[in-house]
Amino acid sequence: MKKVKVYVTLRESVLDPQGSAVMGALHSMNYKEVSDVRIGKFLELQIEESDRDLDTTVKEMCEKLLTNTVIEDYRYEVEEVAGK
């Protein structure tokens, strides 16, 4: 069993109004050193062993459903799930 952590963020070229609002709040709280805030999503998938290649499967899932590649980028990490 593997645990796959997928991080989804808006692409650099896409404005992130939520991130801008949060940065505005941080600035008003006097954290002026914050120069950018980007808000994204975090997905955690538990994946059983199978004869399919894990990387291929994860990329497929990310590009078909989990992200919209027109506006989002993703990266992921794979962890072993111990003791199960």
Next chain:
Amino acid sequence: MKFAVIVFPGSNCDLDMYHAIKDELGEEVEYVWHDETDLSGFDGVLLPGGFSYGDYLRCGAISRFSNVMSEVVKAAEAGKPVLGVCNGFQVLTEAGLLPGALLRNKNLKFMCRTVGLKVENNETQFTSAYQKGEVIQIPIAHGEGNYYCDEETLTRLKENNQIVFTYASENPNGSIEDIAGIINEKGNVLGMMPHPERAANDIMGGSDGLALFKSIVKQWRESHVNHA
């Protein structure tokens, strides 16, 4: 002409769409549940607004994989008119039937009011009953209607006259080039954030949306009389 109104779990403008076709135009219309696998008996497809699958993950992301969507793709490929309004527009972009994507409104608010829409292109089967440059009053109701596409796509949209509607005075969501609605290259798939079906009778506060549905029917009648 027989229309299908696709119903996803969470659609909520399906009744208005049905009403516009049946009661205002007197054409045939049926609700089609998202699990259905055959749209061959229909001449046109309407994807209504709402919050299909609760907008989980992204608006339209999950609906795009429902059974009926492969039929919607087939209908679009066959040249049948396909109209996506609001959430329907989001589904069409997720499905790749229209380019670009809809982002969160720039002001982060759900915008619900009537706006002025400029008809940029009246040479489509959806807008032939309007004048070019005409400003019509149509309600909007969305939190994620901020149309986005990359530069290259935008250039292509402009070159092919695919921008059909823009916001006339104030842009409610921050969309690129004030875009409110676009059509595919072939000219048979239209997606728009504003709700023409909510402006189908004066009793609803306006009837400027009706001409859109009338245009579709007119085009269909003309092409089918010619081919008969």
